[in-house]
């Protein structure tokens with residue numbers, strides 16, 4: 412990811428888009444069906460998920476591809492993660508300051524207030 416696209420990934424517009432997307436009926440339906448199909452088994456560690464599960468985009472959503480349903484709403488682009496594996500991903504990312512990998516994590520980024 413280049414500087415310009417990273418800037419856009421962190422933009423308030425993209426943040427708003429993500430809030431809207433992750434609460435859209437289309438996404439909720441897909442996410443629920445995906446969870447059910449995977450019987451709550453984590454795609455990373457293979458364990459049964461007892462608590463919170465996260466439906467993660469394998470190819471991360473960016474401002475360049477967020478209008479492409481083949482990325483955002485594609486069953487084949489999803490993986491189910493347990494909170495532990497998801498956190499591990501997030502944790503690693505934070506400590507590596509790997510800005511590109513940060514986009515791999517399917518969470519809504521925190522936008523800092525000025």
Ligand SMILES: [Zn+2]
Nearest residue numbers: 453456493496
């Ligand atoms: Zn796991």
